[in-house]
Amino acid sequence: MKDNKKIKYLCISILSVLAVIVIWYICIDVVHMKPETVFPGPVKVFRSFIDKLSSKAPDGATLQAHLWSSIKVALLGYALGAVIGVPLGIAMAWNKWVDRFVRPLFDLIRPIPGLAWIPMFILLFGIGITSKALVIFLGALIACIVNSYTGIRQTKETHLWVGDVFGATGSQKLFRIAIPTALPMIFTGLRVALGTSWTALVAAELLASTKGLGYMIQQARAISRPDIIIVGMLAIGAVGAVFDALLHLVEVKVAKGMNVK
Amino acid sequence: MKRVMAMIMAACMMVCTLTACGTSEAPAENKADAPAEATEDTKEDAPEAAAEDTAEAGTETNTGADELTPSGETLIVGTMANALGLPVHQAEKAGYFKDAGLDVKVEIFATGAPINEAMAAGELDVAVSGMASVYALATGMYTYIGDGVITTGGESIYARADSPYAQAGADEDGIIGSAESLKGASILGPLATTAHYQAIKYMEHFGLTTDDFSMVSMDYPQAYQAFVTGEGDLIANKMPYTNQLEEAGYVKVSDMSMILDNPIIDTIFVQNAVAEGRRDDLILFLECYYKACADLMADEAARRETAMEWYAEEGITYSESDMDTEIGVKDYFTIDTVDTDDNSIGAFMTDIGAFYVEQDMISTGDFPNVEASIDHSFLEAAKARAAK
Amino acid sequence: MKKGVLKYRTSDKTVNAVCACIAIGLFLILWYWGTAATKLGMMIPGPIEVLQAIGRGLFGKVGRHSIIAHVGYSMMRVMVGFAIGSLVGVALGLLMGWYGIAEAIFNPLFRIIRPIPPIAWIPISIIWFGLGEDAKIFLIFLAAFSNTTLNSMAGAKSVDPEVINAAKMLGASERQIFTTIVLPASVPSIFAGLQVAISSSWATVLAAEMVRSSEGLGWMIVAGMNNNDMIQILSGIVMIGIVGFILAIIMRKAEEVLCRWNKSGE
Numbered sequence: 001m002k003d004n005k006k007i008k009y010l011c012i013s014i015l016s017v018l019a020v021i022v023i024w025y026i027c028i029d030v031v032h033m034k035p036e037t038v039f040p041g042p043v044k045v046f047r048s049f050i051d052k053l054s055s056k057a058p059d060g061a062t063l064q065a066h067l068w069s070s071i072k073v074a075l076l077g078y079a080l081g082a083v084i085g086v087p088l089g090i091a092m093a094w095n096k097w098v099d100r101f102v103r104p105l106f107d108l109i110r111p112i113p114g115l116a117w118i119p120m121f122i123l124l125f126g127i128g129i130t131s132k133a134l135v136i137f138l139g140a141l142i143a144c145i146v147n148s149y150t151g152i153r154q155t156k157e158t159h160l161w162v163g164d165v166f167g168a169t170g171s172q173k174l175f176r177i178a179i180p181t182a183l184p185m186i187f188t189g190l191r192v193a194l195g196t197s198w199t200a201l202v203a204a205e206l207l208a209s210t211k212g213l214g215y216m217i218q219q220a221r222a223i224s225r226p227d228i229i230i231v232g233m234l235a236i237g238a239v240g241a242v243f244d245a246l247l248h249l250v251e252v253k254v255a256k257g258m259n260v261k
Numbered sequence: 262m263k264r265v266m267a268m269i270m271a272a273c274m275m276v277c278t279l280t281a282c283g284t285s286e287a288p289a290e291n292k293a294d295a296p297a298e299a300t301e302d303t304k305e306d307a308p309e310a311a312a313e314d315t316a317e318a319g320t321e322t323n324t325g326a327d328e329l330t331p332s333g334e335t336l337i338v339g340t341m342a343n344a345l346g347l348p349v350h351q352a353e354k355a356g357y358f359k360d361a362g363l364d365v366k367v368e369i370f371a372t373g374a375p376i377n378e379a380m381a382a383g384e385l386d387v388a389v390s391g392m393a394s395v396y397a398l399a400t401g402m403y404t405y406i407g408d409g410v411i412t413t414g415g416e417s418i419y420a421r422a423d424s425p426y427a428q429a430g431a432d433e434d435g436i437i438g439s440a441e442s443l444k445g446a447s448i449l450g451p452l453a454t455t456a457h458y459q460a461i462k463y464m465e466h467f468g469l470t471t472d473d474f475s476m477v478s479m480d481y482p483q484a485y486q487a488f489v490t491g492e493g494d495l496i497a498n499k500m501p502y503t504n505q506l507e508e509a510g511y512v513k514v515s516d517m518s519m520i521l522d523n524p525i526i527d528t529i530f531v532q533n534a535v536a537e538g539r540r541d542d543l544i545l546f547l548e549c550y551y552k553a554c555a556d557l558m559a560d561e562a563a564r565r566e567t568a569m570e571w572y573a574e575e576g577i578t579y580s581e582s583d584m585d586t587e588i589g590v591k592d593y594f595t596i597d598t599v600d601t602d603d604n605s606i607g608a609f610m611t612d613i614g615a616f617y618v619e620q621d622m623i624s625t626g627d628f629p630n631v632e633a634s635i636d637h638s639f640l641e642a643a644k645a646r647a648a649k
Numbered sequence: 650m651k652k653g654v655l656k657y658r659t660s661d662k663t664v665n666a667v668c669a670c671i672a673i674g675l676f677l678i679l680w681y682w683g684t685a686a687t688k689l690g691m692m693i694p695g696p697i698e699v700l701q702a703i704g705r706g707l708f709g710k711v712g713r714h715s716i717i718a719h720v721g722y723s724m725m726r727v728m729v730g731f732a733i734g735s736l737v738g739v740a741l742g743l744l745m746g747w748y749g750i751a752e753a754i755f756n757p758l759f760r761i762i763r764p765i766p767p768i769a770w771i772p773i774s775i776i777w778f779g780l781g782e783d784a785k786i787f788l789i790f791l792a793a794f795s796n797t798t799l800n801s802m803a804g805a806k807s808v809d810p811e812v813i814n815a816a817k818m819l820g821a822s823e824r825q826i827f828t829t830i831v832l833p834a835s836v837p838s839i840f841a842g843l844q845v846a847i848s849s850s851w852a853t854v855l856a857a858e859m860v861r862s863s864e865g866l867g868w869m870i871v872a873g874m875n876n877n878d879m880i881q882i883l884s885g886i887v888m889i890g891i892v893g894f895i896l897a898i899i900m901r902k903a904e905e906v907l908c909r910w911n912k913s914g915e
Binding site for chain 1: 750756762874882897
Binding site: 035037038055056057058060119122123126127207208209210215218219221222223224225226 | 374377378381382393396397399400401402447449451452453454471472475476477478479483486487490491492493620621622623
């Protein structure tokens with residue numbers, strides 16, 4: 001019964017994607033709302049996608065090479081953000097002095113887009129992978145801090161009282177009570193952070209790159225090849241969706257039994 | 262009390278969102294579903310525009326060569342705030358457009374790539390642009406009607422004095438470098454521009470291909486700044502940065518004039534529909550443009566003053582010495598010198614297009630579009646009128 | 650229910666303010682020292698120069714307008730984009746969270762579109778909307794839309810099934826359940842989404858103003874980049890930070906007032 005419903009929904013999902021592609025096809029290839037050279041239809045995009053898998057033209061690398069280069073940068077920035085962000089978020093939520101000093105700076109830096117830092121990073125760290133990873137790091141850091149912070153803050157007072165009654169030390173209360181409570185939120189943070197890392201990619205690759213999906217899009221813009229731009233966008237979208245799904249699986253496994261949605 | 266506050270807040274937010282919706286209903290509607298809906302509203306415009314065009318074409322092409330009637334519609338021109346766009350600015354400032362009865366609106370862009378995008382989006386009628394035009398022309402959607410500024414120098418590749426590239430010594434062409442040292446080098450500069458073109462040509466000179474070096478994608482100013490702070494091996498750049506690099510003691514290893522037999526020639530191209538439907542406007546536009554060019558060529562002091570004032574207005578830092586170099590390396594055609602037998606318009610575009618076909622950046626199938634886009638008739642008409 | 654132990658009392662507010670000032674002060678001193686004492690100062694302007702530039706530009710002129718006017722231009726774009734984006738996002742999110750069919754239809758598309766950053770949309774948005782305000786608003790809309798959708802969906806999904814069953818047993822219609830149970834229960838989650846959305850909308854202003862513009866804070870930074878004018882870039886960055894901070898505070902206050910019964914904590 002339930003399986004039936006699942007299959008039905010799956011079919012609807014596939015149909016809806018197909019419907020969009022068909023509408024796209026009709027708009028461009030049948031009705032010619034925009035010329036192919038301005039906004040290519042799905043057939044042309046698909047053909048460019050297949051070409052790009054083996055061809056290095058016009059930007060000097062195949063789609064896989066770009067993808068791999070992007071994943072490397074994104075994961076490096078993400079790892080940095082997670083390693084620093086999660087403990088910092090926990091510290092901010094647990095110790096009000098840390099909160100008091102870090103929070104104002106955090107709140108001010110938070111709204112500044114990664115893109116804006118690029119000129120600064122070039123001056124400070126050069127044009128290597130460090131600068132690119134840092135642009136991504138900033139995005140990941142924020143998501144990790146916010147979610148870890150919120151997670152720890154959800155610890156119930158009564159639970160801590162119980163800890164007090166049994167004579168738990170401060171660190172025991174943190175590690176045995178608060179952090180386990182916060183775990184689902186922390187994981188959500190890690191998942192969201194991976195999403196933002198991936199999204200920050202194109203910005204990072206605006207900075208002096210020679211490869212990567214962002215670079216590919218940029219290059220395609222420069223030489224008026226909208227089909228490759230769309231291939232790049234869809235690649236980013238698809239990989240992002242896969243990342244999200246993977247981490248969601250991990251999240252469900254790790255935080256089993258806790259209130260994960 | 263609480264409830265009242267909440268009510269007020271809610272009311273405020275409602276008003277806010279409602280007014281917001283009111284001001285921009287159009288984009289709101291076609292957002293939810295990606296490509297499908299967004300293209301829908303263009304459907305209605307398209308036939309209308311086409312109808313207008315044909316109607317105009319009918320009435321206007323009948324008028325004789327000497328009597329031109331401006332359509333009265335706004336002619337939107339996209340260009341850049343540098344030597345390339347200067348004649349357009351000069352023509353506007355001197356009131357030539359107004360005198361000719363043209364309603365010209367100038368839009369300024371930082372580089373050629375966004376001009377191409379704006380042309381593709383149908384936001385511009387005319388582009389006065391640079392080498393990036395070749396990619397636009399390859400789409401077959403545009404008509405090439407005239408040549409722009411002539412650049413004979415100022416586009417160069419620089420290396421640090423103590424680098425192996427700079428110490429390799431110059432060959433008979435004056436190009437400095439060696440195949441061994443250049444293998445694996447990184448060159449900073451924007452992609453798909455004259456800088457990129459020169460970098461490839463420079464490496465080719467030493468028998469190296471695009472696989473042997475990396476072009477690090479950076480805009481001209483960022484590339485300059487990064488190079489000065491010690492990044493990259495070489496830099497391909499243009500005015501005014503090449504001037505600043507020269508002054509700072511970096512070594513010029515290559516210059517466009519050493520690599521290319523002919524000068525770089527910038528472009529004037531228009532939408533096909535505009536070329537067909539608004540012929541008279543375009544002939545008048547070319548007249549104004551070349552008249553402004555003649556002004557600039559005739560009076561160097563005035564050119565300097567106009568340029569410096571305009572660049573400053575557009576927020577571009579340019580020193581007197583940058584301007585000296587610019588006057589030295591950038592010349593303009595006039596109505597008499599443009600499109601002559603040895604200097605046919607668009608020749609540079611076909612050359613460079615052929616080169617990019619080799620580089621796989623333009624497909625062989627699209628390349629014939631570049632040559633087919635060139636249309637001499639506009640300049641012929643303008644020249645005929647000038648001769649009278 | 651989530652009234653945590655770790656909440657401060659009101660008297661702590663002064664301590665907080667003092668600490669905030671000290672922290673920002675320390676940061677400025679570090680910045681000052683970094684530019685004054687090391688060779689970084691050759692390339693990066695110190696805080697004094699930047700603050701002076703902001704002071705001068707606030708009512709003076711940076712480019713064609715004063716900084717206040719630039720903030721105004723950017724704010725207008727962000728507000729319109731945010732308003733449309735969050736309306737569509739909340740509606741779609743609730744729909745997807747509550748009706749399985751809606752989720753089946755929109756989720757796959759949404760999942761693919763969500764990771765695509767606004768900057769990557771720039772070329773397409775120019776083709777669709779031209780170079781005017783519409784393209785900029787579209788980019789901001791995207792930023793606001795994806796966050797609110799995700800949170801509203803999560804909110805609608807997290808409704809306690811027991812409550813729904815109880816309502817069903819009492820004879821409530823689907824529609825009644827949606828309007829009287831699901832909608833109110835999703836409000837905290839929606840607000841959390843709005844918080845994130847306002848931040849990311851504001852952060853997208855730079856990308857949006859990379860589409861040919863001649864005003865706005867994003868323009869200040871883009872123009873600064875085109876000129877290697879670090880002072881102008883940093884002025885833009887500082888202003889984006891400050892305005893973003895104020896926006897976040899306003900949203901937080903709005904949330905506190907409107908959903909006293911359930912704070913989302915952030």
